Amino acid sequence: MKKRLMMVLYIVFGVYLLVLLKITVFRAGISLSNLFRNGIVIYDFFAGYLEMIRYGMFFEFIYLFVGNIIWFVPFGFLLPCLSKRFSTFPRVLLSGLFLSLVIEFLQYAFGTGISEADDLILNTLGALIGYALYRLIHKLKRK
Numbered sequence: 001m002k003k004r005l006m007m008v009l010y011i012v013f014g015v016y017l018l019v020l021l022k023i024t025v026f027r028a029g030i031s032l033s034n035l036f037r038n039g040i041v042i043y044d045f046f047a048g049y050l051e052m053i054r055y056g057m058f059f060e061f062i063y064l065f066v067g068n069i070i071w072f073v074p075f076g077f078l079l080p081c082l083s084k085r086f087s088t089f090p091r092v093l094l095s096g097l098f099l100s101l102v103i104e105f106l107q108y109a110f111g112t113g114i115s116e117a118d119d120l121i122l123n124t125l126g127a128l129i130g131y132a133l134y135r136l137i138h139k140l141k142r143k
Helices: 002-024 045-052 058-070 072-084 089-110 117-142
Strands: 041-044 112-115
Touching: 002 072, 002 089, 045 058, 058 117, 072 089, 072 117, 089 112, 089 117, 112 117
Parallel strands: 041 112
Antiparallel strands: none
């Protein structure tokens, strides 16, 4: 039974990663002819979000701000479920940051999105929220 559950979790994790890459990097397809030509990097932390609030773009703000967090919650939850090696706070933190960095790099390389420094923070926060849920459920299961 446990072996079957682990197989299901690996499949769910793989599908999750594919969907995550599809919505963040490959949403409009890719063209190798544009490799490293159209990428945009924004280093100002949360400047775009402040502009959205200033101009009353609340839906866009919530979609992007909360979305950047929510999309990484499954990562932080599933990673420690799949491997005891990744069941500590520092490892989930670094893994979430690394995955986010890879996505931002791919967005820049393929020119399929805007690579923003604040996305690294929000994505990593999402992974940590997922990890906190994992720990909470793990703790409740022990009782």
